[in-house]
Amino acid sequence: MKILNFGSLNIDRVYDVEHFVKPGETISARTLHFYPGGKGLNQSVAAARAGAQVIHAGAIGEDGAALEAVIAEAGADTTGILHTGGPSGHAVIQVSEAGQNSIIVYGGANQQLTEDYIETMLNKATPGDIVLLQNETNSVDTIIQRAHEHGLLVAWNPSPFPKDLSALPLLSVDLFLVNAAEGAQLANLTEDNDPKMILQALQSMYPSAAVVLTLGGDGVICLYHGQTYSHPGFRVNVVDTTAAGDTFCGYFLAGLCKGEAIDRCLAQAGAAAAIAVSRAGAAPSIPVKTEMETFLAAH
Numbered sequence: 001m002k003i004l005n006f007g008s009l010n011i012d013r014v015y016d017v018e019h020f021v022k023p024g025e026t027i028s029a030r031t032l033h034f035y036p037g038g039k040g041l042n043q044s045v046a047a048a049r050a051g052a053q054v055i056h057a058g059a060i061g062e063d064g065a066a067l068e069a070v071i072a073e074a075g076a077d078t079t080g081i082l083h084t085g086g087p088s089g090h091a092v093i094q095v096s097e098a099g100q101n102s103i104i105v106y107g108g109a110n111q112q113l114t115e116d117y118i119e120t121m122l123n124k125a126t127p128g129d130i131v132l133l134q135n136e137t138n139s140v141d142t143i144i145q146r147a148h149e150h151g152l153l154v155a156w157n158p159s160p161f162p163k164d165l166s167a168l169p170l171l172s173v174d175l176f177l178v179n180a181a182e183g184a185q186l187a188n189l190t191e192d193n194d195p196k197m198i199l200q201a202l203q204s205m206y207p208s209a210a211v212v213l214t215l216g217g218d219g220v221i222c223l224y225h226g227q228t229y230s231h232p233g234f235r236v237n238v239v240d241t242t243a244a245g246d247t248f249c250g251y252f253l254a255g256l257c258k259g260e261a262i263d264r265c266l267a268q269a270g271a272a273a274a275i276a277v278s279r280a281g282a283a284p285s286i287p288v289k290t291e292m293e294t295f296l297a298a299h
């Protein structure tokens with residue numbers, strides 16, 4: 001089983017700030033770093049570093065060669081990445097003293113996927129493979145629908161959360177990968193609700209889908225083939241939470257591809273995400289498999 005990831009590739013401009021800028025305020029950043037990022041790129045890098053076979057589908061502009069190189073270095077297949085004119089996607093990220101982030105994404109080349117391109121890439125997968133996608137590219141509706149029609153398992157990380165869900169064929173999604181805010185919105189609830197209630201609501205709405213609900217430092221709960229699983233969070237020094245969720249997604253799906261038990265997939269993904277939050281940046285913070293294994297053995 002392999003992963004075909006239709007995902008964004010962004011140049012992340014990361015500003016270290018004392019606090020997030022408020023309306024009408026001007027603040028000085030302490031540092032500026034450029035990192036490879038994008039939810040799609042991060043998830044491909046994580047899954048490939050975890051040992052899965054990954055094909056990345058997505059688009060870069062004239063300034064995106066380094067983004068493609070990062071995915072290739074992680075071991076994923078980048079030969080299908082589309083090269084467009086104009087700029088690649090980019091993100092403006094504030095990282096506060098507490099390690100929290102606030103992100104603005106500009107789509108750029110990520111919004112240039114055509115129906116022909118999507119079909120060409122889907123033909124690289126075989127029934128039973130996983131098609132992974134987020135919400136930073138265009139044509140999310142087409143990718144979900146056509147992947148389902150190809151007999152592929154659709155794993156969707158609805159981030160950033162869509163403005164209009166009604167246009168999306170969500171009954172064709174096999175696995176939702178959501179954080180607490182996204183899970184609550186998907187379930188028409190609020191983040192104040194008990195995560196178990198969010199999980200139950202999602203089960204009623206999407207009875208044939210699995211749900212992985214990540215809870216930051218509080219760990220994760222998951223509903224898979226009618227059974228509920230959970231794993232506590234790992235306590236680490238938080239440096240930068242950027243890409244923690246992406247690292248979790250990539251490692252979790254890599255575990256599924258290798259036929260690991262769900263408990264083990266959750267533990268490995270949680271450990272990898274914990275390492276990612278203890279480091280700066282998006283893709284550079286994602287551990288390789290041996291680092292994750294050492295961390296897990298020590299905790």
Ligand code: RIB
Nearest residue numbers: 010037038039091243282
């Ligand atoms: O999830 C983190 C990512 O979100 C960043 O790398 C940024 O590019 C945005 O896509």
